[in-house]
Amino acid sequence: MEKNSLLKLGFLILILGYINGCSSVHVIDLTWPLDNETVFWNKNTQKFTFTRQIAGERNGYWYAMNDFCIGEHVGTHLDAPYHFYESGWKVGDVPPHRLVAKGALIDLQNKVSKLGHATTLDVSDLEQWEKAHGTFNNETILLIKFGWSKYWYNRTLYMGSEDEKLNFPGISEEAAEWLANSGKFYGIGVDTASVDPGSTKDFKAHVIFSKNQMYNLENVMLVDDSLPAKGFTVVALPMKIKEGTGAPVRILAIPD
Numbered sequence: 478m479e480k481n482s483l484l485k486l487g488f489l490i491l492i493l494g495y496i497n498g499c500s501s502v503h504v505i506d507l508t509w510p511l512d513n514e515t516v517f518w519n520k521n522t523q524k525f526t527f528t529r530q531i532a533g534e535r536n537g538y539w540y541a542m543n544d545f546c547i548g549e550h551v552g553t554h555l556d557a558p559y560h561f562y563e564s565g566w567k568v569g570d571v572p573p574h575r576l577v578a579k580g581a582l583i584d585l586q587n588k589v590s591k592l593g594h595a596t597t598l599d600v601s602d603l604e605q606w607e608k609a610h611g612t613f614n615n616e617t618i619l620l621i622k623f624g625w626s627k628y629w630y631n632r633t634l635y636m637g638s639e640d641e642k643l644n645f646p647g648i649s650e651e652a653a654e655w656l657a658n659s660g661k662f663y664g665i666g667v668d669t670a671s672v673d674p675g676s677t678k679d680f681k682a683h684v685i686f687s688k689n690q691m692y693n694l695e696n697v698m699l700v701d702d703s704l705p706a707k708g709f710t711v712v713a714l715p716m717k718i719k720e721g722t723g724a725p726v727r728i729l730a731i732p733d
């Protein structure tokens with residue numbers, strides 16, 4: 478090859494390498510793996526289990542496969558509006574464009590370190606976020622970080638109790654109204670087992686969001702501190718269980 482062609486080839490390789498570098502997207506996984514540690518709501522819920530496991534040599538080749546069983550509301554999952562509202566969308570009805578949208582993150586870990594399990598997301602927290610970062614964009618998926626993901630692998634700590642007396646942070650009724658009335662949010666995600674506080678009896682946040690065709694993302698894995706307050710896209714794809722009240726969901730965040 479001539480010196481000139483060699484130079485051209487080197488240049489081409491450089492350009493291709495550059496393009497390739499640019500196209501490797503930074504992706505943050507916000508999904509807990511499904512395994513036999515996966516948190517389930519209570520003893521009436523179908524835990525995640527393999528119901529059949531095959532793994533071994535067969536006719537000279539390796540062959541492995543499983544069947545699995547899981548409740549709709551186990552692990553990192555999406556609540557469809559129908560979960561708490563008779564006329565709400567079921568999982569299969571949620572328009573796909575609502576599952577890929579701008580993200581925003583409210584970090585309440587400081588508040589939790591002062592107020593503990595009784596912490597709620599309040600209107601003042603939403604107003605404070607807007608003061609710091611500007612008004613929320615329309616068509617947003619909002620994530621709320623209570624710092625609860627660190628308890629995931631201990632169900633007692635995560636649910637706040639050994640028995641059915643659940644106790645963990647959640648969203649206040651007033652904040653739920655504020656979010657719903659703004660008309661800006663497709664869905665609300667939390668790093669706890671429920672958008673309502675664990676101690677709730679009336680599930681106000683669930684009811685308010687459902688009536689406004691908003692979905693919930695629950696048991697979101699918020700362990701990556703590089704997730705910014707805004708400036709990222711959320712991709713939240715539930716299994717398309719047509720009539721589902723909820724479904725396991727894969728959630729990714731992609732910083733701008």
Ligand SMILES: *[C@@H]1O[C@H](CO)[C@@H](O)[C@H](O)[C@H]1NC(C)=O
Pocket residue numbers: 513514
């Ligand atoms: C959970 O899965 C791990 C890894 O497969 C296994 O070692 C463990 O025995 C399982 N625990 C239960 C309670 O099934």
Ligand SMILES: *[C@@H]1O[C@H](CO)[C@@H](O)[C@H](O)[C@H]1NC(C)=O
Pocket residue numbers: 615616659660661
């Ligand atoms: C948000 O966007 C939707 C869809 O484009 C529109 O119908 C709605 O009026 C907008 N709401 C606000 C508060 O801008």
Ligand SMILES: *[C@@H]1O[C@H](CO)[C@@H](O)[C@H](O)[C@H]1NC(C)=O
Pocket residue numbers: 631632633634
């Ligand atoms: C979970 O946390 C509780 C309360 O601190 C503790 O008593 C228990 O031993 C922990 N369980 C495991 C499996 O670590």
Ligand SMILES: [Zn+2]
Pocket residue numbers: 550554555556695723
């Ligand atoms: Zn749920």
